[in-house]
Amino acid sequence: MCGIIGIVGKAPVAERLVESLKRLEYRGYDSAGVAGVVGSGVERRRAKGKIKALEEVLTAEPLTATTGIGHTRWATHGAPNVANAHPHSAGRVTLVHNGIIENFAELKAELAAAGRTFESDTDTEVIAHLIDAELATGLAPIDAFKATLDRLTGAYALAVLIEGAENLVLGARRGSPLVVGEGQGEMFLGSDALAVGPFTNRVIYLDEGDYVALDHDGARIFDASGAAVTRPVRVVPTSAVMMEKGNYRHFMEKEIHDQPEGCQRTIAAYVDALTSRTAIPGDVDWAKLERIQIVACGTSYIAGVVGKYLIEQLADLPVDVEIASEFRYRQPALRPGALVVAMSQSGETADTLAALRYCKAKGMKSAVVVNATESTMAREVDVVWPIHCGPEIGVASTKAFTAQVSVLTAIAVAAAKARGTIDAAEEQRLVKVLLEAPRLIAEAIHLEGAIKEIAADVAKARDVLYLGRGPMSALALEGALKLKEISYIHAEGYAAGELKHGPIALVDDKTPIVILAPHDSWFEKSASNMSEVMARGGQVIFITDTEGVKHAPEGAKVVVTAPASDPLVSTLVMSAPIQLLAYHVAVIKGADVDQPRNLAKSVTVE
Numbered sequence: 001m002c003g004i005i006g007i008v009g010k011a012p013v014a015e016r017l018v019e020s021l022k023r024l025e026y027r028g029y030d031s032a033g034v035a036g037v038v039g040s041g042v043e044r045r046r047a048k049g050k051i052k053a054l055e056e057v058l059t060a061e062p063l064t065a066t067t068g069i070g071h072t073r074w075a076t077h078g079a080p081n082v083a084n085a086h087p088h089s090a091g092r093v094t095l096v097h098n099g100i101i102e103n104f105a106e107l108k109a110e111l112a113a114a115g116r117t118f119e120s121d122t123d124t125e126v127i128a129h130l131i132d133a134e135l136a137t138g139l140a141p142i143d144a145f146k147a148t149l150d151r152l153t154g155a156y157a158l159a160v161l162i163e164g165a166e167n168l169v170l171g172a173r174r175g176s177p178l179v180v181g182e183g184q185g186e187m188f189l190g191s192d193a194l195a196v197g198p199f200t201n202r203v204i205y206l207d208e209g210d211y212v213a214l215d216h217d218g219a220r221i222f223d224a225s226g227a228a229v230t231r232p233v234r235v236v237p238t239s240a241v242m243m244e245k246g247n248y249r250h251f252m253e254k255e256i257h258d259q260p261e262g263c264q265r266t267i268a269a270y271v272d273a274l275t276s277r278t279a280i281p282g283d284v285d286w287a288k289l290e291r292i293q294i295v296a297c298g299t300s301y302i303a304g305v306v307g308k309y310l311i312e313q314l315a316d317l318p319v320d321v322e323i324a325s326e327f328r329y330r331q332p333a334l335r336p337g338a339l340v341v342a343m344s345q346s347g348e349t350a351d352t353l354a355a356l357r358y359c360k361a362k363g364m365k366s367a368v369v370v371n372a373t374e375s376t377m378a379r380e381v382d383v384v385w386p387i388h389c390g391p392e393i394g395v396a397s398t399k400a401f402t403a404q405v406s407v408l409t410a411i412a413v414a415a416a417k418a419r420g421t422i423d424a425a426e427e428q429r430l431v432k433v434l435l436e437a438p439r440l441i442a443e444a445i446h447l448e449g450a451i452k453e454i455a456a457d458v459a460k461a462r463d464v465l466y467l468g469r470g471p472m473s474a475l476a477l478e479g480a481l482k483l484k485e486i487s488y489i490h491a492e493g494y495a496a497g498e499l500k501h502g503p504i505a506l507v508d509d510k511t512p513i514v515i516l517a518p519h520d521s522w523f524e525k526s527a528s529n530m531s532e533v534m535a536r537g538g539q540v541i542f543i544t545d546t547e548g549v550k551h552a553p554e555g556a557k558v559v560v561t562a563p564a565s566d567p568l569v570s571t572l573v574m575s576a577p578i579q580l581l582a583y584h585v586a587v588i589k590g591a592d593v594d595q596p597r598n599l600a601k602s603v604t605v606e
């Protein structure tokens with residue numbers, strides 16, 4: 001979603017605004033812009049497309065401001081073009097916005113009736129007009145801002161410049177996150193800590209409904225009622241260094257390779273390696289728990305489905321997993337004895353947050369498996385289960401997925417032990433299995449050379465089918481999602497048992513069929529699906545393990561042999577091959593791997 005940066009600086013800020021916008025590219029965007037206070041006015045520079053285009057505009061027309069704001073726009077209202085790019089201006093006001101103003105149509109009609117004209121199709125522009133109208137009544141900037149906020153319905157994070165108010169940036173948040181960064185005589189405003197990361201690690205997370213005035217003296221923060229408040233300053237661990245691609249061409253490639261370490265760090269936080277026992281932080285009574293309700297979107301949802309297989313099978317604990325955007329609106333029947341677990345890399349996904357709040361309002365205890373530990377979800381739940389894989393920048397989720405699955409695997413073992421479905425010896429065996437997973441993931445990543453060759457063929461396909469059984473049916477969904485989102489090839493993931501109920505009609509000699517089949521209790525069934533597909537001319541890419549390869553039917557076009565693993569961790573091990581396949585197909589097709597078209601890293605609007 002849209003990225004925001006604001007700087008009250010001591011020296012020209014254009015270069016730093018752009019630097020910060022580059023850090024925000026991972027959120028997804030289709031235009032970018034900056035504005036700054038120059039003399040008694042405010043000047044804007046905007047461009048459609050990538051930040052490079054904005055840099056070209058700035059080279060042609062430099063911006064000399066020492067106080068400024070910047071924005072990457074992910075289009076919601078109005079096409080991605082220069083007129084709709086932020087910042088938007090009206091009279092004395094120039095601003096940038098992340099979110100959606102739900103009552104913008106009625107506000108726009110009211111402003112138009114008062115003689116105001118609009119230069120964009122955005123919901124954002126009405127905010128600039130409203131503030132300007134309030135200023136015209138003689139209100140001071142902060143009061144005109146507050147009066148406007150009181151009229152807005154919907155979600156927003158805002159950064160605002162006012163002509164004639166040099167060295168002032170106003171900010172506000174409701175529904176979309178916003179942070180303040182404290183520098184040496186300089187102040188920053190950002191849509192997340194990464195935005196201000198290049199300049200400071202001292203960060204204040206604004207609360208829901210807060211608004212703020214930044215100048216050289218610091219930040220004056222007010223809550224939704226207008227009362228002055230203080231919010232704690234946190235020193236954030238996310239260093240700018242962690243954001244580099246290193247020797248990799250893309251963040252996604254780096255993040256695939258980061259997985260052994262990311263999973264190792266995550267697993268270490270949920271088990272005691274010395275005693276080989278689980279050690280799940282937080283106060284959850286696994287023995288008494290009646291049910292788990294997982295809510296999530298996208299890849300996080302798929303991680304939840306893998307968790308359901310493991311938790312129900314090992315701990316005999318019912319788990320429901322539901323796509324948050326469906327869950328939040330269908331009035332599900334909930335009971336207070338259940339635990340809601342939100343799964344979210346960002347901790348800001350609007351639908352997941354709403355589903356979580358719905359469950360909390362029904363009296364359920366809440367937890368989140370999350371990467372961004374300072375995110376809104378992390379701050380609202382009873383128990384935070386962090387993944388420790390480091391910031392994920394590629395829009396296609398990879399290392400967050402395997403880290404999420406690692407957490408749910410540890411939880412499955414802990415719950416099983418607490419509920420008496422496994423004994424202490426089995427707990428110790430399973431913890432040892434889990435601790436071995438990072439090494440096996442690293443071995444699976446070594447298949448990259450072979451997968452690159454397969455990718456050359458898959459890149460020519462129009463459709464690809466992914467099949468698997470058990471947890472591999474979830475991984476089939478993930479394989480298809482990864483391929484779709486970064487290579488734009490149509491792909492479907494199916495539980496292989498469903499093959500005969502429809503998808504087998506798709507099988508022809510041009511459609512690659514990826515079958516995920518480690519040598520587990522489902523193997524024979526998956527192998528027989530492979531035979532069915534081949535009998536119809538299907539081109540099978542059989543991804544199995546060193547045990548499965550001994551029993552696989554003849555005739556697959558390609559066999560990929562991952563290391564053998566216990567079923568507890570086979571999803572973790574088999575993830576790398578499907579991620580690498582999607583990655584190399586996208587590279588061959590010349591796609592924008594880290595910022596695929598139309599997608600945002602953090603979906604903060606529903």
Ligand code: M6R
Pocket residue numbers: 297298299300301343344345346347348349352395396397398481482485599601602603
């Ligand atoms: O930040 P979240 O985990 O809540 O995000 C959920 C989805 O938007 C995300 O997993 C999305 O599906 C990814 N692009 C998948 O690669």
